[in-house]
Amino acid sequence: MSSENPEILNLKQLKQTRKDQYAFGRSLRKNCSRASHGKFQVTERNVAELHIERTRGRIEELLPIRYQRILESPFTHYRGAAGIMAADLGVQKSTALQIQICGDCHLMNFGGFATPERNIIFDINDFDETAVAPWEWDLKRLAASFTIAARHKGFSKAKSKKIAEIVVSSYAKNMRKYAEMSALQVWYEDIRFEDMIKSGNDTLSKKLDQKRLEKASERTPHEKEFEKMTEIKDGKVIILDHPPLIYHLEDSKQEAFLNRAENAFLRYKETLPDDRKVLLENYKIQDVAVKVVGVGSVGTWCGVILLLSDSGDPLFLQFKEAYESVLTPFTGKSEYEHHGQRVVNGQRLMQSASDIFLGWTSDNSGRNYYVRQMRDAKIKPVIETMNFKNLVHYASSCGWALAQAHARTGKAAAIAGYIGKSDKFKKAISRFSVAYTKQNKKDYYALLTAVEKGIIKLE
Incomplete structure (x- = not known):
């Protein structure tokens, strides 16, 4: 067939299409600036009612276990409050660039597991809330989860803010990489758990992760x-x-x-x-x-x-x-x-x-x-044993895995174009994460008060 046929795209035109995607991403800043993501106002709300509404129709006798787990700390409250955060994100300004997202993208919803070929890979492993929604909602929830986890472990405010930036930096760097790949190349990509270990710079942590990898691989399934x-x-x-x-x-x-x-x-x-x-x-x-x-x-x-x-x-x-x-x-x-x-x-x-x-x-x-x-060679993160260097490496790994998951939807160039190469977006998400850490803590203590008043039952 003739290459002059207008329905046949040559490589030059394909390359231009990618440029168009980058340009489209940049154009989204007009209605939703990168700095605007850093704006979040901490508010009072009826947290108990929000939780009660979310659990209507569930097995009543198991709900006390739910609240016991949620109320262990502000960190565990965040894990159980995806619905509350969804309402907060839903009223914020967004890029309106919608893709398939995880929907409950926090740091405990990543880990290692076996592929059908019996390789151990690192990826997102919980999709209960998956939906087509603005891509940045996943990134905000993930970054905030690291800030909350860092405060939970007693790290300073500065370090807790910094770790959110690390998540975004890793996401942005890898999204730029995926934006330059073909759709098939992105689809064939995976993150081997062994490669994730090698990317760290803590010798002791590498040895411990290697042992966990070997233990997960050594037994026959189940x-x-x-x-x-x-x-x-x-x-x-x-x-x-x-x-x-x-x-x-x-x-x-x-x-x-x-x-x-x-x-x-x-x-x-x-x-x-x-x-x-x-x-x-x-x-x-x-x-x-x-x-x-x-x-x-x-x-x-x-x-x-x-x-x-x-x-x-x-x-x-x-x-x-x-x-x-x-x-x-x-x-x-x-x-x-x-x-x-x-x-x-x-x-x-x-x-x-x-x-x-x-x-x-x-x-x-x-x-x-x-x-x-159930539990097919599963390797779960152990946040309680991580020092700050370990947490930084894990944050970078999660940002990488999220970028890969989002890139599979075909919008990598548009997302990379929106983020750009400056620090504006990264700084904005870190400000959001700090503000949301305060909101989550406020919500946690509000739920504790509801328990004291007998609105929420733990027995």
């Missing part, structure tokens, strides 16, 4: 969980009760629960590719139990399913109830009617490698769930 989480009762392998965090329902309720799980499992399999369906044919459901997970998620219907193959190999699948994203009131309704499908598709788009058993389903009452493997 071997460790099978040893810790099961027992033999009446000649049958079942999930070991550990109330109130893992437990079976009483008698007839448990039988009905297992029946519902089996029906939901059949619907779940229909959301998987044909090869995964064939793989699951090797396994049969042995048991199902309720499992309490997370901080903000406590009270939703979550559980674990134990499956065994004919040869006795275990497989643990975790199902988790999926609600409407906390961002929806500020972004508009999701294109997906099923919230489990919203979570799964958002995760598949943003993660460099997703769980092979990731799928969605509904139970007999119409509740939405998503399903995935």
